Amino acid sequence: MRATIIHAPGDIRVENAPEPKIVAPTDAVIRTVATCVCGSDLWSYRGVLPVTEPQPIGHEYVGIVEEVGADVSSVRPGQFVIGSFVASDNTCPICQAGYHTSCQHAQWVNGAQAQYVRVPLADGTLVATPEQPTEELIPDLLALSDVMGTGWYAAKAAEVKPGSTAVVVGDGAVGLSGVIAAKELGAERIIAMSRHESRQKLALEFGATDIVTERGEEGVARVKELTNGLGADSVLECVGTQQSMHQGLQSARPGGNVGFVGFPHGTQIDGQELFFTHVGLRGGPAPVRAYLPDLIDRVFSGRINPGKVFDLTLSLDEVAEGYKAMDERRAIKALLRP
Amino acid sequence: MRATIIHAPGDIRVENAPEPKIVAPTDAVIRTVATCVCGSDLWSYRGVLPVTEPQPIGHEYVGIVEEVGADVSSVRPGQFVIGSFVASDNTCPICQAGYHTSCQHAQWVNGAQAQYVRVPLADGTLVATPEQPTEELIPDLLALSDVMGTGWYAAKAAEVKPGSTAVVVGDGAVGLSGVIAAKELGAERIIAMSRHESRQKLALEFGATDIVTERGEEGVARVKELTNGLGADSVLECVGTQQSMHQGLQSARPGGNVGFVGFPHGTQIDGQELFFTHVGLRGGPAPVRAYLPDLIDRVFSGRINPGKVFDLTLSLDEVAEGYKAMDERRAIKALLRP
The missing domain is CATH 3.40.50.720 (NAD(P)-binding Rossmann-like Domain)
Structure with a gap:
């Protein structure tokens, strides 16, 4: 698959990489329909956070479930799903208190600026939309994965x-x-x-x-x-x-x-x-998962249009331009289509 | 009257001083029945806060209203009252939100380790007890002036x-x-x-x-x-x-x-x-005034006994020993009887 790799500050490349596989029985693999560049990705891009070796990057995604592990029951292949940048079990006392990003089993999701992404704790992390969204809802739903939440x-x-x-x-x-x-x-x-x-x-x-x-x-x-x-x-x-x-x-x-x-x-x-x-x-890092069902409702009912923050749409292969445009403040936020 | 003056770190004296007078028509003058030494008084006593010249000290008090200014209507001479260490109008939007110590007309009360103390904004600051308290309630009520609140x-x-x-x-x-x-x-x-x-x-x-x-x-x-x-x-x-x-x-x-x-x-x-x-x-500095009516009820009904924090009772003339005992952690808190 095609995947974004940061090699060094300022050095973003799209390369061929192996598709992610189910590792734990609670995992899901998503075929991304849209992904994007986050303001926090610029920390590495600008060298404020160190980049010691080439690494996958990206943590915002919407897409179609491709495959689920044996223990996953709340989402199934073919569904359109949104997840947070932190995987959470959605059942521990901290999740129940509404702080999913401090979940007792929290894992950060990474490598989402790619054609496929592996999401751990799929039952607790992913929320399926009530139906397949129209093309025009994609940016709004993608925004729920991080910035809107x-x-x-x-x-x-x-x-x-x-x-x-x-x-x-x-x-x-x-x-x-x-x-x-x-x-x-x-x-x-x-x-x-x-x-x-x-x-x-x-x-x-x-x-x-x-x-x-x-x-x-x-x-x-x-x-x-x-x-x-x-x-x-x-x-x-x-x-x-x-x-x-x-x-x-x-x-x-x-x-x-x-x-x-x-x-x-x-x-x-x-x-x-x-x-x-x-x-x-x-x-703190926003417990986006806590708000997904409510925010998905607000998007589907047309109450909110957070997708308007995307003022630049690129193909995944053009991701480097997305980073550049955001770094130079020419764009608020760049949406990527794999 | 007898009043406590801090001359320098470690140098606390009781001296003769003029009795406070009504300055503004919203003032009251209180004859203190009990006062005490605060942990925050030790900041000056220990030299952590500078003492550049001899100054009165003390901000916790209960007592009998001696005199009120022309504009004071909610308390009258002879009543037993408790006030906070910050005078507040109790009417501005910040007081109404419950943050009296950030009142738009806030003034710090000082010089309470004395036989009399002037309290500004008496209507907003002082709360009278439902009746004259028995001797054994005095420490509990004094605690409401700061530490309990x-x-x-x-x-x-x-x-x-x-x-x-x-x-x-x-x-x-x-x-x-x-x-x-x-x-x-x-x-x-x-x-x-x-x-x-x-x-x-x-x-x-x-x-x-x-x-x-x-x-x-x-x-x-x-x-x-x-x-x-x-x-x-x-x-x-x-x-x-x-x-x-x-x-x-x-x-x-x-x-x-x-x-x-x-x-x-x-x-x-x-x-x-x-x-x-x-x-x-x-x-922040506690908006003690906000809690006084409720806490006075709890003391009069015998639900709470915060006066037990006073493990040393001295006459006002012995105030220096009160500071010393608290500084050396021999006492939790010293109550002074003028």
Whole structure:
């Protein structure tokens, strides 16, 4: 099969590789219908995370079940399925509490930028759609595999409630998905922080009521102006840098909540700052699996269109261009068709 | 009047000082019936916080209203009252959300280790007891002015719920009050981390079901052992050091909550550590005022006896010994009678 291999920072290639096989009786093998490049894939691409040897890459996928192991009972060959980037059993106490990415048997899925991918713990990880989706639903469903579920988790962690005010820090695919989530969870006012015209437009289309272009202390001041000097009830921190975390904490009202989903590489949170904000802070890799049934319903009913974050569609063989376009911020997110 | 003045680290004196007067029409002046030494007073006493000139000290008090300003209507002279260490208006949106210590008009109360104390925003800050308390209730009511309310906030911030498992890090007066709070909020299992026999005894009397004497990684491992390898639903972090914060985060189950109320002087929280714990973290100076009516009821009905944290009673003139005994950990908390 054709599969994406990262050889070194900046060096992404599509190569011939053996098709994955069932290894454990709880595995499934999926023929990918669509896959994509994640903002977090850029960590390796940019050399922020080390690449010591050529390795498969990609963790977002939708596709058709090709084969299942002997113990798999909830999905069967031929079904169209979506799974999370972390495989989970969906039964342990941590999954039951809704934190599937910390499942007691969690395994990271990798190598999804390929024609086939092996998914462990298929019963707990994969969710079949109610019917075969039309071609136009494919991008929306693919978005559920990571970014839409991550935006949803950011909104849940930030405790967005009906009638509340939400700020979204970050205008990447996750931040834009966070706008959708805040809207769906009933936020009355959604302030999107963005300085890119095309992303501002999409944020407004997704439900943002205000755009703030300022950053740092100026951005905080602008949010305070828009919220009677108080700050927002909820902040979705979708970047992960020192500056964005500080901006997020300071943009929330005392006693508000910040959900952070941007990977906080090297970020330190000042205990005293957090203390005096009175803010509740929760983050982590999004338990996408927890939200899949609900989000699939919302896509099939046409309530949400998260697939609009894909503004570049390429064939799998063109994957290197997808990384390049995202790295140079020419594209929000690149969809790949194997 | 007699008033406590800190001249320099380790140099606490009781001196004659002018009685406080009404300054603003929203003030009240209280004749203190009891006051006490706070763990946070030891920050100055130990020189961790600078003392640049002689200054009054103390922020916990119960007493009789002596005089009120022209605009005060909710308390009147002769009433027995309790107030928080932060004066608040109790009407702004932040107070209404339950975060009185971040009130839009917040003012810190100081100089309470004295015969009289001026309390700003009396209507929003002071709560009168339903009747004059008996002598034996005085310590319980005094505890509500800070430590019991702080333990309560730690438990609320850690989202203690009926049937849940709670860990209390820290066996000072706040940690011990946190045990009471966890019990009252319905925790089924309360693990107190303590290596001092007298404090362990009090923790058990207050409702702790388990005592863990280990600290750091060993303490975390012991908590995991006691919780099926998962960690606790709620952790009350009542210390404020780098080590105790790390211990608190690691003792919670994925998706659990940590409430932190120990002042995090110089503490840094690693963003990546917090990310992968999936833990919700909220701290801050406790909005004691929010809990006073409820806690006064619980004291008058005999449900809780937080006054037991006072294991040393001194006259105001002996205040220096109170600081010394707490600094040397000979006493949990010193009550002063003016």
